[in-house]
Amino acid sequence: MTIDPSNPTSAKPIVLIVDDSPDVHRLLKARLRVEDLDVHSAEDGAAGLELARQIHPALILLDLDMPVMDGYEVLRTLKEDQATMNIPVIILSGLQNAQDKVTAFDLGAVDYVTKPFDIAELKVRVRSALRMQHLIQMLSQRAQIDGLSGLWNRRYFDTRWTEEVSRCTRHARPLSVAILDIDHFKSINDTYGHPAGDAVIQGMAKILQAACRQSDVACRYGGEEFVLIMTDTSPKDALVLCERVRTSLEGTNWPTHPDRRVTISIGVAGCAGACDATPDAWLHAADQNLYTAKKTGRNKIVCSELPTNTTGKLRAAG
Amino acid sequence: MANQNASSRGPILSEYANDADMAELVESFVAELPKRVEAIHSAVTQARGTDLKRLAHQLRGAAPGYGFPTIGAAAAALEDLMRQAPATAELSAFKSQIDELIDLCSRAAHR
Numbered sequence: 453m454t455i456d457p458s459n460p461t462s463a464k465p466i467v468l469i470v471d472d473s474p475d476v477h478r479l480l481k482a483r484l485r486v487e488d489l490d491v492h493s494a495e496d497g498a499a500g501l502e503l504a505r506q507i508h509p510a511l512i513l514l515d516l517d518m519p520v521m522d523g524y525e526v527l528r529t530l531k532e533d534q535a536t537m538n539i540p541v542i543i544l545s546g547l548q549n550a551q552d553k554v555t556a557f558d559l560g561a562v563d564y565v566t567k568p569f570d571i572a573e574l575k576v577r578v579r580s581a582l583r584m585q586h587l588i589q590m591l592s593q594r595a596q597i598d599g600l601s602g603l604w605n606r607r608y609f610d611t612r613w614t615e616e617v618s619r620c621t622r623h624a625r626p627l628s629v630a631i632l633d634i635d636h637f638k639s640i641n642d643t644y645g646h647p648a649g650d651a652v653i654q655g656m657a658k659i660l661q662a663a664c665r666q667s668d669v670a671c672r673y674g675g676e677e678f679v680l681i682m683t684d685t686s687p688k689d690a691l692v693l694c695e696r697v698r699t700s701l702e703g704t705n706w707p708t709h710p711d712r713r714v715t716i717s718i719g720v721a722g723c724a725g726a727c728d729a730t731p732d733a734w735l736h737a738a739d740q741n742l743y744t745a746k747k748t749g750r751n752k753i754v755c756s757e758l759p760t761n762t763t764g765k766l767r768a769a770g
Numbered sequence: 771m772a773n774q775n776a777s778s779r780g781p782i783l784s785e786y787a788n789d790a791d792m793a794e795l796v797e798s799f800v801a802e803l804p805k806r807v808e809a810i811h812s813a814v815t816q817a818r819g820t821d822l823k824r825l826a827h828q829l830r831g832a833a834p835g836y837g838f839p840t841i842g843a844a845a846a847a848l849e850d851l852m853r854q855a856p857a858t859a860e861l862s863a864f865k866s867q868i869d870e871l872i873d874l875c876s877r878a879a880h881r
Contacts, residue, residue, distance in 0.1 A: 475799065475832030482795050483835075516826060546831050546846075568834030568842050 465582050466507055469493040469543065470500030470526060471515035476567075480513065483571045487578065497521030501529055504536045504686050514561075516545040516552065524559060528728040531560045538588075540581045543567060570716070586699040598672040600650060601657035609671040609679055612645035616681055617731040620723065628690035628722025630680040631696070631738045632660075635715045635750040650674075655704060663697045679735075687722030687757045694718045694753050702742075702751065715751035717742060734758065781879040784837030788791040792837070793880075798825045800880040807875050814861050814868060822861065826871065837877055844871040 466488045469480055477493040483493055492507060493499035497518055504512060512530070517525035523543065530536045542563040543556045553564045562584070563577050596608035604612070613629070620627035634640075634656060641649035653676065654675040660670040660678060669681040680697075682690045688770025701716050721734055729737070748754075783845035784800070806825060813822040829845035848867040855863060 471831075473828045473832055475828065476835070477831065478795055478798075479835040482791065485791075515831075519824065546827065567831040568839070571835070 458566040464488055464490040465586075466490045466492065466511035467578070468504055468507065468509035468512045468581075469544075470497065470512060470518075470523070471636055472518040473498060473515070476515070476544070479613045480574075484575070484578065487575060489578075497523070497526040500526055501533075501536075503538065504530060505533070509539055510585055511578065512541045513544050514541050515577075516543055516547055516556065524555060527559045527561060533701075540580055540585050542577060544574075545551065549692070558739075601653055603657050603678070604669060604671040606671065606673050609669070609673065609681070611734070612669055612671075613679075613681060614731045616683055617729070617734060619683075621726055621728070625684055625727035626686040626689075626722065626724050627727070628682045628685045628687050628720060629734060630690060630694050630718050630720045630753075631735070631736050631742045632656075632678040632694075632716050632718045633674070633682065633742055633746070635717055635746075640709070640712070640714065641680060644712075646708050647747065648706070651706065651708060652714055655706070655714075656701060659697055659700045659704070662699065663693055668693075680743055682722070686724040687720060687723065687755050688719050690722050691753060692757045694720055694755075698751065698753060702760065717745040717750045718753040719743070719745055720755035722755070723760060725759060725760045727758050729758050729764075779873075779877065780842060782838065782874060782877045783879060783881070785839070786837035787881055789837075796836050797880040799832070799838075800878050802807055803875045804880055809873050810868065810872055810875075819852065819857075819859075819861055822868075823849060826852070829871070829875075838874075838877065841871070841874045844874050 467484065469477055469491065471477060471493070473496055478741050481491050481493070492503060492509070497502065498521055500512070500514070514526060516524045523545065527541055530539065530541065539561040541560065542565060543561045544565050544567060545552065546567040548566055556564055562581055565574055565577055584696065596605055597603070598605040616627055636651065637649065637652070638742065640652055653672070656678065657670070657672065660680065664670050664680070666682045671679045673679045682693060687694070698716055698718060701714060704714065706714065719738045719740065721737035721741060723729070727734070737756060737758060743757055745752050745754040783794045784792070788797055806829065807858040810822065810825055813825060826845045830842050830849055833839070833845060834842035844867065848864060848871055851864055851867055861868070
């Protein structure tokens with residue numbers, strides 16, 4: 453699941469009804485109209501699973517007794533699939549006995565409503581499930597965001613980077629990564645105090661976000677170090693984007709120290725097509741370039757292109 | 771149970787007859803009931819027990835939502851009876867429940 457840290461709350465929650473009776477669809481759509489939801493429906497289990505993967509609902513209302521694929525099987529499949537396992541499911545069923553309820557909860561349902569349902573009761577249960585889902589999402593998102601800069605944190609970067617590298621390898625898509633390190637940051641902190649240093653981190657985060665496209669992933673890697681994943685971006689294009697970040701930071705006026713400019717050194721490693729490099733080796737290459745940039749005068753970018761699909765050219769970072 | 775005596779057998783109105791939000795839905799549900807009755811008839815005459823059970827199951831779940839709890843209860847009675855009966859049972863064994871369900875469905879009216 454991808455969450456945009458700048459836009460934590462999306463519009464109307466999407467609710468998916470999976471029930472073989474069109475009467476139930478019509479009834480629920482009419483009854484839930486006042487709840488400001490985006491309601492979709494599927495008339496059998498297979499269609500429901502397909503739709504769940506496509507529209508990523510915030511909640512699924514699932515009937516148990518359906519021909520061909522029953523609700524238990526749908527629930528089991530939902531919970532086995534990474535893409536759908538976190539979607540809460542309320543069972544809407546005519547089956548009243550305790551064993552059915554136990555089985556449903558065991559399989560991961562969050563609630564169980566028996567048919568014929570009381571609409572007022574169903575509404576509050578839907579609301580409660582959506583509220584819980586919203587809180588869980590917010591918590592898991594908070595845990596992935598850096599408090600000072602508002603960017604993704606290192607933990608998020610580590611997972612996301614591994615995913616992007618394997619996507620690049622699988623689909624032979626271009627991919628670039630930049631490691632950015634503010635020059636002489638310690639001296640800014642020491643000279644103007646930590647609040648000034650914090651302001652620089654925040655200012656840098658703003659510049660990064662402004663330079664980023666929707667598909668880029670900007671993270672604070674730690675201290676004064678940032679990383680930027682640029683998907684579908686060749687090293688050549690990555691260089692252009694990073695140059696924009698570099699000049700933008702260089703041109704920034706700082707209220708706490710108007711006479712002191714802040715600059716950044718950037719190491720970029722990218723690949724124009726399929727690449728054999730491991731995530732670690734790739735990052736190591738970018739880090740080496742950052743090191744070179746620092747060594748050779750700072751306030752500059754050093755960029756390299758990784759070999760396309762040729763093994764053994766890169767050593768894993770040790 | 772929805773077993774009224776013959777003299778009181780007039781039209782059955784939805785509990786939501788005066789609910790503006792529901793008027794259109796109830797109307798379309800009632801308009802489709804004759805089709806369901808027909809489907810029940812043909813399931814019975816062609817001895818398609820699984821279809822009959824499913825029709826009853828769907829009415830059981832939907833009818834109360836449209837304000838017809840008596841139809842829901844009759845459908846539930848039929849479905850439960852069929853579930854308890856051996857798979858080889860003749861559909862004629864459920865005749866009184868089937869008749870009751872068809873009778874209630876035929877009398878449903880939206881206003």
